[in-house]
Amino acid sequence: MLLAITLVCVFGLLFHLYNSLITKPRKLQLALRKQGVIGPQPKFLLGNILEMKKSCEAAKKIVSNGDVVDSHNCGATTLPFFDQWQKQYGEVFMFSFGNTQIVHVTQPEMVREITTCTSLDLGKPTYQAKERGSLLGNGILTSNGHFWAHQRKILAPELYMDKVKGMINLVQDSALTLLSSWNNEIEARGGIADIKIDPDLRRFSGDVISKACFGSNFSKGEEIFYKLRVLQKASSKRVLSTGIPGIRYVPSKNNRETWALEKEIKALILKIVKEKRRSEAAPSDQKDLLQMVLEGATINMNTQNSIDNFIVDNCKNIYLAGYETTAVTATWCLMLLAANPIWQQRVRDEVVQICKGQIPDADMIRQMKQLTMVINESLRLYPPVAVISREALKEMKFGEISVPKGVNLWTIVTTLHTDPKIWGNDSYKFNPQRFANGIRGACEFPHVYMPFGVGPRVCLGQNLSIVELKILISLILTKFCLSISPKYVHSPALNLVIEPGHGELIKMSNPVEEIVGESTLENKQKALNHNDSSSSSTTDDDFRRPIDKKKCHLFDRHKPIHSTLGGGKLADVLLWRKKKISGGLLAGATVIWFLFECSGYHLLTLICHSLIVSLAILFFWSNLSLFVNKSFVELPKIELPEEIWMRFVLLLRDQCTCVSGIFREVASGNDLKKFLYAIFSLWIVSIVGRWFSFLTLVYLTTVMLLTVPFFYEKYGDQVDTYGEMAIKELRKQYSQVDEKVLQKLPIPFIKDSKQE
Numbered sequence: 143m144l145l146a147i148t149l150v151c152v153f154g155l156l157f158h159l160y161n162s163l164i165t166k167p168r169k170l171q172l173a174l175r176k177q178g179v180i181g182p183q184p185k186f187l188l189g190n191i192l193e194m195k196k197s198c199e200a201a202k203k204i205v206s207n208g209d210v211v212d213s214h215n216c217g218a219t220t221l222p223f224f225d226q227w228q229k230q231y232g233e234v235f236m237f238s239f240g241n242t243q244i245v246h247v248t249q250p251e252m253v254r255e256i257t258t259c260t261s262l263d264l265g266k267p268t269y270q271a272k273e274r275g276s277l278l279g280n281g282i283l284t285s286n287g288h289f290w291a292h293q294r295k296i297l298a299p300e301l302y303m304d305k306v307k308g309m310i311n312l313v314q315d316s317a318l319t320l321l322s323s324w325n326n327e328i329e330a331r332g333g334i335a336d337i338k339i340d341p342d343l344r345r346f347s348g349d350v351i352s353k354a355c356f357g358s359n360f361s362k363g364e365e366i367f368y369k370l371r372v373l374q375k376a377s378s379k380r381v382l383s384t385g386i387p388g389i390r391y392v393p394s395k396n397n398r399e400t401w402a403l404e405k406e407i408k409a410l411i412l413k414i415v416k417e418k419r420r421s422e423a424a425p426s427d428q429k430d431l432l433q434m435v436l437e438g439a440t441i442n443m444n445t446q447n448s449i450d451n452f453i454v455d456n457c458k459n460i461y462l463a464g465y466e467t468t469a470v471t472a473t474w475c476l477m478l479l480a481a482n483p484i485w486q487q488r489v490r491d492e493v494v495q496i497c498k499g500q501i502p503d504a505d506m507i508r509q510m511k512q513l514t515m516v517i518n519e520s521l522r523l524y525p526p527v528a529v530i531s532r533e534a535l536k537e538m539k540f541g542e543i544s545v546p547k548g549v550n551l552w553t554i555v556t557t558l559h560t561d562p563k564i565w566g567n568d569s570y571k572f573n574p575q576r577f578a579n580g581i582r583g584a585c586e587f588p589h590v591y592m593p594f595g596v597g598p599r600v601c602l603g604q605n606l607s608i609v610e611l612k613i614l615i616s617l618i619l620t621k622f623c624l625s626i627s628p629k630y631v632h633s634p635a636l637n638l639v640i641e642p643g644h645g646e647l648i649k650m651s652n653p654v655e656e657i658v659g660e661s662t663l664e665n666k667q668k669a670l671n672h673n674d675s676s677s678s679s680t681t682d683d684d685f686r687r688p689i690d691k692k693k694c695h696l697f698d699r700h701k702p703i704h705s706t707l708g709g710g711k712l713a714d715v716l717l718w719r720k721k722k723i724s725g726g727l728l729a730g731a732t733v734i735w736f737l738f739e740c741s742g743y744h745l746l747t748l749i750c751h752s753l754i755v756s757l758a759i760l761f762f763w764s765n766l767s768l769f770v771n772k773s774f775v776e777l778p779k780i781e782l783p784e785e786i787w788m789r790f791v792l793l794l795r796d797q798c799t800c801v802s803g804i805f806r807e808v809a810s811g812n813d814l815k816k817f818l819y820a821i822f823s824l825w826i827v828s829i830v831g832r833w834f835s836f837l838t839l840v841y842l843t844t845v846m847l848l849t850v851p852f853f854y855e856k857y858g859d860q861v862d863t864y865g866e867m868a869i870k871e872l873r874k875q876y877s878q879v880d881e882k883v884l885q886k887l888p889i890p891f892i893k894d895s896k897q898e
């Protein structure tokens with residue numbers, strides 16, 4: 143009997159495995175292929191996962207640095223296989239993610255049908271709830287049917303615009319806290335600093351979500367955020383093994399870590415809920431999102447465990463949906479503004495004109511058209527959510543295709559957002575102007591612009607995130623000038639959201655004019671009074687302090703040192719970006735100097751000795767060859783390219799013309815200051831020339847050229863601070879000499895200039 147039961151179970155399991163791993167996928171593939179939907183050949187168990195992995199690894203090697211952030215094809219590094227497959231199989235094709243069959247759709251008409259379909263038979267993919275259960279549970283992001291509708295009904299009203307307007311005070315507060323910490327950092331580093339902005343922006347958006355939705359401050363939610371991020375990283379490691387049956391039950395290191403984190407996060411959220419219940423002994427009219435979730439949890443739930451799961455899953459969903467997405471959008475937006483100074487200034491001018499020194503409020507941010515255009519463009523090029531996915535929970539028809547039950551439909555946002563057929567030839571360029579007449583004016587099919595999704599599952603938090611972005615970015619632009627740090631490496635990566643793979647480094651400095659004024663402080667005071675958080679007192683002090691005028695940089699430098707040096711190959715060599723060439727030059731110069739200066743060798747002797755040796759070798763080689771091979775050695779004819787010589791001669795002529803121009807200008811007797819500078823500089827060089835031979839001087843200059851810019855780039859902030867002090871001192875000394883000596887000299891034009 144026992145044997146019979148065991149045999150039935152084993153056969154049942156084998157049949158189930160055979161059905162889900164072989165029969166079902168094949169049936170779905172066949173049904174699609176019959177309708178002309180083809181795609182890459184899937185492998186047993188893995189589908190097309192290996193090809194996808196390989197393609198991603200190849201794309202990862204293509205990274206670029208901050209100087210070349212002008213093409214923004216982030217799909218090419220995050221989802222490169224789709225471009226290849228689309229070229230091969232067309233806009234609608236199928237592929238397999240493990241044993242999940244997916245239809246890729248970027249055909250605008252079909253995209254419209256899918257995204258706006260209101261039937262509950264089209265839902266979120268069921269594999270997501272299974273594979274990312276630890277991260278998302280059965281919350282609003284992954285659930286389907288009536289359960290999803292119930293959750294949406296509870297959460298949506300809490301994020302309507304009128305509710306979001308009530309959150310503006312705390313968004314301002316969180317933004318000012320962030321600005322204050324950056325301001326302190328920049329001041330401490332002498333007015334200009336490279337800041338890794340992504341962790342700070344995450345902190346900002348986490349702070350807002352935590353306060354806006356859960357009434358707790360960031361310090362309480364901090365641990366949850368940290369753990370959720372680790373959990374998210376662990377989940378994204380599994381993205382390419384998604385769909386392999388049973389893999390989520392294997393007690394691998396990654397899975398064990400995931401399970402432990404899930405447990406800890408659940409405990410932390412339930413602790414906040416307990417505190418909330420205790421503190422709300424008397425029910426109040428003002429309900430926040432957590433309150434609504436707690437009330438919603440009691441409807442149709444019969445066990446404590448299902449109530450707890452409902453609360454925890456929805457809290458996690460809101461944290462996840464609103465925290466990373468807003469933070470990465472702000473990160474990309476600031477990167478784009480830093481790389482495009484003209485747009486940066488345009489938006490800054492607009493903010494100054496609208497806000498007039500006040501902290502932006504709901505009415506002001508509504509008027510910020512240029513900023514809206516920049517945010518739209520940033521979300522077009524770097525949409526945090528790269529794929530909108532659905533599953534046919536019953537057989538459905540879209541376009542000409544009948545989609546069998548269980549097939550997933552993927553709409554690739556990065557592809558749709560950058561398709562030149564939809565957006566024009568500059569589709570990979572940053573051009574916010576395209577949004578001057580809104581989304582309808584920007585492209586032929588406005589429904590394909592979907593950073594927040596479209597249709598019944600459109601993002602619930604888009605009002606809140608746009609308010610956050612506008613307040614934060616407008617405040618940042620009034621306070622700091624942004625440029626791309628030379629150390630920034632541009633490599634968008636997909637970790638559930640599209641984020642900068644190596645973090646985001648922005649060079650920040652205080653802007654030319656300080657715009658956040660006295661009235662801002664009054665507003666800020668009001669905002670802080672509104673919010674009784676004690677942690678903001680330090681922020682308040684920081685903003686009350688008078689803000690420095692623009693810091694001076696040596697050589698009037700506002701650009702990165704690499705750009706100041708011309709930004710080309712020479713700059714690369716001087717800053718040791720081409721280590722081999724720089725090292726070779728320094729070593730070569732040292733050898734030459736040592737040879738001639740220390741060992742007493744002479745240049746003419748060296749040239750003669752080298753010629754003797756090479757002529758002797760060639761002479762014997764030619765004779766030997768005639769003797770052995772019975773043929774002459776053909777020596778190569780050396781012809782120097784005319785173009786290079788011409789360029790060299792022209793450069794020399796230009797330099798000579800420039801020097802003679804300076805000589806004439808100084809000698810003309812019109813500018814005493816220039817004359818004194820020239821005499822003083824020549825006098826210094828004449829003294830230095832007495833100490834060293836000409837060769838040593840050339841050698842020292844080479845060494846300085848190969849070291850000073852390199853160290854200046856590294857320690858520029860400190861050097862600028864001392865340089866500024868030295869320049870101030872020199873100016874002071876000069877004005878004293880001017881007042882006590884020069885003005886008393888009987889030279890007519892000095893007096894004239896003083897009167898002027």
Ligand code: HEM
Pocket residue numbers: 282283284294297301351459460463464465467468471525526527530531592593594595596598599600601602603604606607
């Ligand atoms: C720039 C920031 C944001 C972006 C780009 C973004 C994007 C998206 C996208 C693409 C979806 C999926 C739509 C679909 O599957 O069709 C979504 C869903 C959602 N988002 Fe956002 N989101 C952002 C911020 C927020 C914020 C701040 C919150 C909450 C406070 C939030 C809450 C949600 C929720 C609850 C859903 C699920 C809606 C549903 O399935 O019914 N999002 N978001």
